[in-house]
Every structure is written in structure tokens, then in C-alpha cells.
Amino acid sequence: MCGIWATFGIKGGLSPTCIKCFSNIVHRGPDAWRIEQDAREQLVVLGFHRLAIVDGLHGMQPMRLHKYPRVTLICNGEIYNYKRLGEQYAFPYETNCDVEAIIHCYKKFGIAETVRQLDGVFAFCLVDGDERKVFIARDPYGVRPLFKLSDETNGVMAICSEAKGLIGLKQKSANGSFLGQFKPGHFEEWSILDDNxxxxxxxxxxxxxxxxPKFVPYVSEIGLNVDVYEKTALLLEAACKKRLMSDRRIGCFLSGGLDSSLVAALVVKLAKEINLPYDIQTFAIGMGDSPDIIAARTVAQYIGSEHHEVIFDEADVREHIDDVIYHLETFDITTIRASLPMYLLSRYIKQKTNTTVLFSGEGADELAQGYIYFRDAPTSTDGHEESVRLLSDIYLYDGLRADRTTSAFSLELRVPFLDIQFTSHYLSIDSLLRQPQEGVEKHLLRKSFANSKLIPDSILWRHKEAFSDGVASIKKSLFTTISEIVTERLPSNETVYTSGVPPITPEAKYYRYIFEKSFPDQYNFTPYYWMPKWVQVTDPSARFIKHYAAKS
Structure with missing residues (x-):
């Protein structure tokens, strides 16, 4: 996890305004920073904030190689197949930094094939000085963030890992400029013109x-003579294994739910197999003895992790809710609710431990039909299409939450459930098998590990909690606490928002009010409120769905 920032065509590219914008993302990379103005292309400025995870000596960016001195790269990402690419194509690597593979692939294949050859997560900007070209790309599910500011009328473009690094430029640019997220699974090509x-x-x-995947897969499926359940378990384990690439200490978020428990158990198992010189730390958070705290404790004892519990209360919510909205860069209701505990837990990890790389279970609910409302899908095809929609938009909601709450405290997140080979396999399974079975969500995923003894059966088959219930209690949900706080704080002279999705409840109005303070008129950042499908509810919490049966 790092921070990238670049401007093209902006006069005064190293002006105080630009430097301030660049410094707004220092939390993404506190280990080192560099900002450069191209000697030939005076209106090309590249900046980088580094969090050193792999190759602490040679991994600084902007990156240039002796073999290709006019190609410059800034990238926030991890390329898990960089060694295989190097062996496959005899790349003459100069560093041990995984993102170096991007430059070699580009020079061999061009940009279109390069992005298809990468097994990893990334957001990058590559400048080819000889061809006077700029290329921007983002990984398939948008695990690594990327925003773009463009004003094509004036020939201006800028990119940054977070919008807070561009909003100051947006406010000083022409009215026709646009700031928004760069879409996952896309790349762009730009030309540098004679006037720069x-x-x-x-x-x-x-x-x-x-x-x-177009790349050679991590696990060869040729001759893989196993059933769909064994293959699912095998590929999820492989997705975790490839993500152990790190020179910094690794830990796991552990809510005690199925997804984080499977990932934590697999990481602990794999860490022992490769003899990591430390115990894997796991981290849980809740309000008192919440269901998540109790369940996570059970899992940690079972898998033998070094477990940490963080207890938060209403005072923590009051103190940090506005900060959470600033870091998230959204006013979506369910995203903000779910982000508060993760933000507080990340703060604890940064302040109290030396763990820097964290595994989590994000993506499983979208991929494996884990939300309770999937029980109401009219057909299995509808369920499949909803999974694809949720995965396509995960960068706006759960993916955004996971990145921003961790990056706020200079932590790097790894999400095995969004592995390309694993998601490709899972979505190729008969849609009937992927539906909830007998009132149990993610039945296929659970059955895939039923005989593994990886986690306790009580956790493997644990019911789906509404997130705000899991960290709190059914007696008083977290969102109830939040609602009480924001109702007190909402200004009496209420603003009427005529653009973007309209906030209806006091909670939604407060979130929009705080969001607009830092990102005025950027309502496009939240194109719609995340809500369950096929059910008639006015609040995104799962506790309002008829099937919900969680108990405190």
C-alpha cells in the first residue's frame, strides 16, 4: 500500500497548491516520499509516498530502469506473479520489487497485454518519454484505489490514490473539469502534445x-482431478499463499464470521509451513462482549494465533465518525457504519503492534452470495447477475471501506477472496450450487471446508450477522448509537441537496453534510446508496430483512 500522485499539463506543477495536495496522502506511505518534474516534459510531475513492504532498499519510485531510462512508473500494488513472469520471459530484473515487472511487460507486450498478464492488485501510471505517452490502469476489482481529474478542454489530467490529493486542484481548475474514481479493470492511453x-x-x-485469467495461473488446473468443493478450498488456500509476499509482519482481521475465520486459519497454517519467524496476530473489535468478539476469540484459540481484542464505546464513535467520513470519501450509509469499527481497529494495530500487512475476508459476500437477501433471488441466474454487479461495484463500497480504514493508518490490506483465479473459478460453478441452500448463505463455500477441520464447525456454519449487530448487540445496534449521535449534531438550518442521491434520514443527511465539507459538490463519489435487492426495506441493515435471525 502506497500513494501515487501525478499531474499532466498543469502549469506550476510544483506550486504550493500542488505540494499541499500531494502531502494530503502521506498516510498511505510514511516511509519515504519523492516528487519529480520531468526535465524534458516540464508539465509532467510524478509523486510517490512509500510504504515499504517488499525490497526496502531498491523499491523507491518513481521507478526507472537502466535498460529503459525513458520509461517511468509509479504504482501502488503487488504483482504476485512477478517471479513467474521474470522466468517465463527472461526479464533482466534490476530490483527485488514486484512492480518492476510492469515496465518489462510494457516494453515486451505493450499496455493492453501487460494489464492482462498481471496477477495482482495495482493502480499505476506509466510514462513513456520516447513515445510521449501516458498510460493509466487499475486492477480488475479496484482493490487498489485510483482517482482521476481531467479537463480535456485545457489538456489537463491528474491522478491520485485518493480524492483528497486532487480536490484542491479541482477547485482551482476550469468549470469543465471532472474528478472521480478511475474504473477497475480499465486502462487509458494519453498523448503528450507539443505544448506539454x-x-x-x-x-x-x-x-x-x-x-x-490470461496469465499463467498460480495453480495449474490442467489435470486437477478434484470435485468442485476440493477445488474451491485449494484455490482459496493458493490465493492466501501468494499473498504472503512481504518483508513486514503479517496479521489478520478476525470478526469470527466465516470469511475472516477461513482466511485467518489458512494464513496461520501457511505461515507455519513456510516457517515465518513470528506468530500471526489476529485482531477483533466489538462493544463489550459482542457476538463478533466472542466468536473471534473461539477461532483464535482454535487456530493458535496471537489474538488481540479491542473494545470501543459510544465515546469512540463520537470522536471519530467525522474522521472516518473524510478518509472514506463517501456518504454511503452502510459503508460508513461498517467502517467505524475497522477504522478504530486499524488505529489500534498501528499504535500497539508492529503488524503492517493485514489479511481480511472482503469480497466473499459479493462473490459467494453471502448477504441474507440472496435468499430472495427469483432465480439462480438472478443471483449470479447480482454477484457480478456487486463485484463490479465493490470498489465503491466494501472495497473502499477496507482500503481507506487501513490506509488511514499506513497499513496494507490483502484480500484473497478477490483473487482473479479464485473468482473466475467460483463464478464458473453452476449457479444453482452457488445459491443459499436450506436457508444457509455461502453454502458452497462452507461445504468446501466441511472436512478440513480448519475452523470450528460452530464458526463454519455460523449464521450471517448484520455487521452493526456483530460488533454491538441486538439490544442496541451500532447503527442505533450512530443515529442518536448524528441526530444531535445535524445543523438546525438543514441543507437541501438537489444533486446526487437524496439523503432522507437524519443519519444520511449528516453524512452528506460532513462529506460536503471536504469534497464539495462531489456527489458522484456515491452514485447510489448500497441497499439489499428483492426486498422492501428503507434501511440497508440486514436486521430489517425477514430472514434475519441473529441473536445476541
Missing amino acids: TVKQVKTEQYFQPGTP
């Missing part, structure tokens, strides 16, 4: 959820 402004010449979508 830029012009977009191409945009292409290279990936859709379920697309088979």
Missing part, C-alpha cells in the same frame, strides 16, 4: 468479473 498538455486517445475495459 495531454489528450486522451484510448480507453479500454480489459476485465469483467468471472473472466478467466
Whole structure:
């Protein structure tokens, strides 16, 4: 996890305004920083904030290689197949940094094939000085964030890992400029013109959820003579294994639910197999003896992790809710609710431990039909299509939450459930098998580990909690606490928002009010409120769905 920032065609690229914008993402990479203005292309400025995870000595960016001195790369990401690519194509690597593979792939294949060859998560900007081209790309599910500011009328473009690094430029630019998220699974090509402004010449979508990988897969499926359940378990374990690539200490978020428990158990198992020189730390959070705290404690004892519990209360919510909205860059209701505990837990990890790389279970609910409302899907095809939609938009909601709450405290997140080979396999399974079975969500995933003894059966078959119930109690949900706080704080002279999705409840109005303070008129950041499908509810919490049966 790092922070990338670049401007093209902006006069005064190293002005105080630009430097301030660049510094707004220092939390993403506190270990080192560098900002450069191209000696030949005076309106090309590249900046990088580094969190050193792999190759602490040679991994600084902007990256240039002796073999290709006019190609410059800034990238926030991890390329899990960089060693295989190096062996496959005899790349003359100069560093041990995984993202170096991007430059070699680009020079060998061009940009379109490069993004298809990468097994990993990434957001990058590559400048080819000889060809006077700029290329921007983002990983298939948007695990790594990327925003773009563009004003094509004036030949201006800028990119940043977070919107807070561009909003100051947006406010000083022409009225026709646009700031928004760069879409996952896409790349763009821009030309640098004679006057050093830029012009977009191409945009292409290279990936859709379920697309088979174009790269040589981590696990060869040729001759893999196992049933669908064994294959599912095997590929999830492989997704965890490839993500152990780190020179920093690894830990796991552990809510005690199915997804985080499977990932934590697999990481602990794999860490022992490769003899990591430390115990895997697991981290849980809740309000008192919440269901999540109790369940996570059970899992940690079972798998033998070094477990940490963080207890938070209403005072923590009051103190940090506005900070959470600033870091998230959204006003979506369910995203903010779910982010508060994760933000507080990340703060604890940063302050009290030396763990820097964290595994989590994000993506499983979208991929494996884990939300309770999937029971109401009219057909298995409808369920499949909803999974694809949720995965396509995960970068706006759960993916955004997971990245921002961790990056706020200079932590790096790894999400095995969004592995390309694993998601391709899972979405290729008969849609009837992927539906909830006998009132149990993620039945296929659970059955895949039924004989593994990886986690306790009580956790493997634990019911789906509404997140705000899991960290609190059914007696008083977290969202009830939040609602009480924001109702007190909402200004009496209420603003009427005529653009974007309209906030109806006091809670939604407060979130929009705080969001607009830092990101005025950027309502496009939240194109719609996350809500369950096929059910008639006015609140996104699962506790309002008829099937919900969680007990405190």
C-alpha cells in the first residue's frame, strides 16, 4: 500500500497548491516520499509516498530502469506473479520489487497485454518519454484505489490514490473539469502534445468479473482431478499463499464470521509451513462482549494465533465518525457504519503492534452470495447477475471501506477472496450450487471446508450477522448509537441537496453534510446508496430483512 500522485499539463506543477495536495496522502506511505518534474516534459510531475513492504532498499519510485531510462512508473500494488513472469520471459530484473515487472511487460507486450498478464492488485501510471505517452490502469476489482481529474478542454489530467490529493486542484481548475474514481479493470492511453498538455486517445475495459485469467495461473488446473468443493478450498488456500509476499509482519482481521475465520486459519497454517519467524496476530473489535468478539476469540484459540481484542464505546464513535467520513470519501450509509469499527481497529494495530500487512475476508459476500437477501433471488441466474454487479461495484463500497480504514493508518490490506483465479473459478460453478441452500448463505463455500477441520464447525456454519449487530448487540445496534449521535449534531438550518442521491434520514443527511465539507459538490463519489435487492426495506441493515435471525 502506497500513494501515487501525478499531474499532466498543469502549469506550476510544483506550486504550493500542488505540494499541499500531494502531502494530503502521506498516510498511505510514511516511509519515504519523492516528487519529480520531468526535465524534458516540464508539465509532467510524478509523486510517490512509500510504504515499504517488499525490497526496502531498491523499491523507491518513481521507478526507472537502466535498460529503459525513458520509461517511468509509479504504482501502488503487488504483482504476485512477478517471479513467474521474470522466468517465463527472461526479464533482466534490476530490483527485488514486484512492480518492476510492469515496465518489462510494457516494453515486451505493450499496455493492453501487460494489464492482462498481471496477477495482482495495482493502480499505476506509466510514462513513456520516447513515445510521449501516458498510460493509466487499475486492477480488475479496484482493490487498489485510483482517482482521476481531467479537463480535456485545457489538456489537463491528474491522478491520485485518493480524492483528497486532487480536490484542491479541482477547485482551482476550469468549470469543465471532472474528478472521480478511475474504473477497475480499465486502462487509458494519453498523448503528450507539443505544448506539454495531454489528450486522451484510448480507453479500454480489459476485465469483467468471472473472466478467466490470461496469465499463467498460480495453480495449474490442467489435470486437477478434484470435485468442485476440493477445488474451491485449494484455490482459496493458493490465493492466501501468494499473498504472503512481504518483508513486514503479517496479521489478520478476525470478526469470527466465516470469511475472516477461513482466511485467518489458512494464513496461520501457511505461515507455519513456510516457517515465518513470528506468530500471526489476529485482531477483533466489538462493544463489550459482542457476538463478533466472542466468536473471534473461539477461532483464535482454535487456530493458535496471537489474538488481540479491542473494545470501543459510544465515546469512540463520537470522536471519530467525522474522521472516518473524510478518509472514506463517501456518504454511503452502510459503508460508513461498517467502517467505524475497522477504522478504530486499524488505529489500534498501528499504535500497539508492529503488524503492517493485514489479511481480511472482503469480497466473499459479493462473490459467494453471502448477504441474507440472496435468499430472495427469483432465480439462480438472478443471483449470479447480482454477484457480478456487486463485484463490479465493490470498489465503491466494501472495497473502499477496507482500503481507506487501513490506509488511514499506513497499513496494507490483502484480500484473497478477490483473487482473479479464485473468482473466475467460483463464478464458473453452476449457479444453482452457488445459491443459499436450506436457508444457509455461502453454502458452497462452507461445504468446501466441511472436512478440513480448519475452523470450528460452530464458526463454519455460523449464521450471517448484520455487521452493526456483530460488533454491538441486538439490544442496541451500532447503527442505533450512530443515529442518536448524528441526530444531535445535524445543523438546525438543514441543507437541501438537489444533486446526487437524496439523503432522507437524519443519519444520511449528516453524512452528506460532513462529506460536503471536504469534497464539495462531489456527489458522484456515491452514485447510489448500497441497499439489499428483492426486498422492501428503507434501511440497508440486514436486521430489517425477514430472514434475519441473529441473536445476541
